[in-house]
Amino acid sequence: MNPLDDSIPENQDSSSWGPRGSAAATFPARLTFDHITHVFKGVDAVNDVSLDLALGEIICLLGPSGCGKTTLLRIAAGVERPQKGRILLNGEEVAGPNIFVPPEKRNVGLMFQDFALFPHLSILDNVAFGLNALDQATAASEARAALRRVGMSAYEKAYPHVLSGGEQQRVALARAIVPRPSVLLMDEPFSGLDQRLRESVRDETLSVLRETGASCLLVTHDPAEAMWMADRIAVMRSGQLVQVGTPQQVYCHPVDIDTARFFSEFNEIPCVSRGGKIATAFGNVPTPARLSDAAVTVMIRPQGLTRSKSKSALEGFVLDARYLGDASVVKIAFEGIEQPLMAHLAGTGIPAKGDSIRISLDLDHVFVFAAGDT
Numbered sequence: 143m144n145p146l147d148d149s150i151p152e153n154q155d156s157s158s159w160g161p162r163g164s165a166a167a168t169f170p171a172r173l174t175f176d177h178i179t180h181v182f183k184g185v186d187a188v189n190d191v192s193l194d195l196a197l198g199e200i201i202c203l204l205g206p207s208g209c210g211k212t213t214l215l216r217i218a219a220g221v222e223r224p225q226k227g228r229i230l231l232n233g234e235e236v237a238g239p240n241i242f243v244p245p246e247k248r249n250v251g252l253m254f255q256d257f258a259l260f261p262h263l264s265i266l267d268n269v270a271f272g273l274n275a276l277d278q279a280t281a282a283s284e285a286r287a288a289l290r291r292v293g294m295s296a297y298e299k300a301y302p303h304v305l306s307g308g309e310q311q312r313v314a315l316a317r318a319i320v321p322r323p324s325v326l327l328m329d330e331p332f333s334g335l336d337q338r339l340r341e342s343v344r345d346e347t348l349s350v351l352r353e354t355g356a357s358c359l360l361v362t363h364d365p366a367e368a369m370w371m372a373d374r375i376a377v378m379r380s381g382q383l384v385q386v387g388t389p390q391q392v393y394c395h396p397v398d399i400d401t402a403r404f405f406s407e408f409n410e411i412p413c414v415s416r417g418g419k420i421a422t423a424f425g426n427v428p429t430p431a432r433l434s435d436a437a438v439t440v441m442i443r444p445q446g447l448t449r450s451k452s453k454s455a456l457e458g459f460v461l462d463a464r465y466l467g468d469a470s471v472v473k474i475a476f477e478g479i480e481q482p483l484m485a486h487l488a489g490t491g492i493p494a495k496g497d498s499i500r501i502s503l504d505l506d507h508v509f510v511f512a513a514g515d516t
C-alpha cells in the first residue's frame with residue numbers, strides 16, 4: 143500500500159460539511175416495538191416496552207445510564223433476540239416467538255456509541271463497506287456522494303487514525319446512511335465529542351437525517367439534545383417507558399417527579415393541598431384533583447420565579463447572584479418559605495446581594511406531585 147495515500151490534502155477546511163440537500167433519500171419504514179421484554183440474569187433490562195416509530199419520524203430515547211436504551215436498540219437491529227414480544231417493520235414481524243429475521247435482512251442502519259471505523263480500511267472503503275450488493279464502481283460512487291455530504295471528500299484515501307473525533311463521527315454517519323436504511327438506530331452518537339463540536343455535529347446530523355427521510359431512533363441521556371433533535375421523546379426508566387410525547391408535552395406536562403427532575407432543576411417546597419388549592423407564600427397554586435387534601439411537593443423551575451412590579455408580588459432578599467449574560471441565577475430568601483429559592487431572572491441586569499426584589503410565580507413552570515412520590 144502506498145504510504146502517501148494516507149496524506150491529507152492541504153488547505154482542506156475540515157470543519158465544513160457538504161452541500162445541504164444532497165444526501166440520498168431513502169424509503170422510510172415504520173418500526174414497532176410490541177410488548178418487548180428482555181431480562182439479563184434476573185435484571186429486567188427492558189420491561190414490556192411498546193413504541194411505534196412513524197415513517198420518517200425522529201424519536202429520542204432518553205433515560206439515565208443502565209435504563210435499557212442500548213438493549214432496546216440492539217433488539218430492534220436484530221443483534222439481540224427479544225425474550226418476549228415482537229418487533230415489526232412496516233407491520234411485518236421481524237422478531238417474535240416464531241420468527242427471527244437477521245440484522246442484514248432488515249434494512250436497518252446502526253450507529254453505535256463506539257462507532258469504530260475499520261483501522262485498516264481507507265475512509266472510502268469504510269463507507270463503501272456495507273454496499274457489497276453493488277458493483278465496486280457504483281459502491282465507490284455512492285460512498286463518495288455520502289462523504290461529500292459530510293464534508294469529508296478530501297479524506298477518502300486517508301485512514302481513520304489521522305482523523306479527529308468529530309471527523310470520524312462524520313465518516314461514521316456517512317457509513318450509516320450510505321446503504322439508505324429505512325430505519326436508522328443511533329446510540330449516543332455525540333457522546334464522545336466536546337460540547338462545542340457536539341452542537342455543530344448534532345445540527346448537521348439532524349439535517350442529514352431529515353434529507354434522507356429515514357425513520358430514526360436516537361438514544362441519548364442528554365435532555366437538551368433530545369429536545370433539540372426529536373419529533374417525540376420517549377422517556378425511559380428502569381427498563382420501562384414512562385412517557386412518550388413531543389418535547390413540549392414532556393417538558394410542560396411531565397408525568398412524574400423524576401421525569402420533571404430529569405429535564406430541569408427545581409425548587410421543591412413541601413406543602414398541603416386543601417379544597418382544590420395549595421396556599422403558598424406566592425398565593426394559591428391549583429392542585430390536580432387526585433391530590434386534593436394531601437401532602438404535596440410544589441416544584442418550581444428557577445425560570446418560574448420572575449421579577450414583578452406588582453404590589454401583590456412577594457418580596458424577597460437577594461442572598462447571592464451569578465451573572466450569565468442574558469440572565470442571572472439568583473438565590474433569594476423569602477419570608478414564609480423555609481429554604482432559599484433559586485431564580486433564573488431574564489435580562490442583562492443583575493441584582494446586588496442584599497437587594498430587595500419582588501417576585502411572582504409563572505404557573506407554566508410550576509408542577510405539583512404527591513409528597514413522597516420519589
Ligand code: ADP
Nearest residue numbers: 182183185187206207208209210211212213214
Ligand atoms: P443503557 O443503554 O440505558 O445504559 P443497557 O441497555 O446497556 O442500558 O443496560 C440495561 C441493563 O441491562 C443494565 O442493568 C445492564 O447492566 C444490563 N445489561 C446490558 N447488557 C447486558 C449483558 N450482555 N449481560 C448482562 N447484563 C446486561
Ligand code: MG
Nearest residue numbers: 211212213329
Ligand atoms: Mg447504552
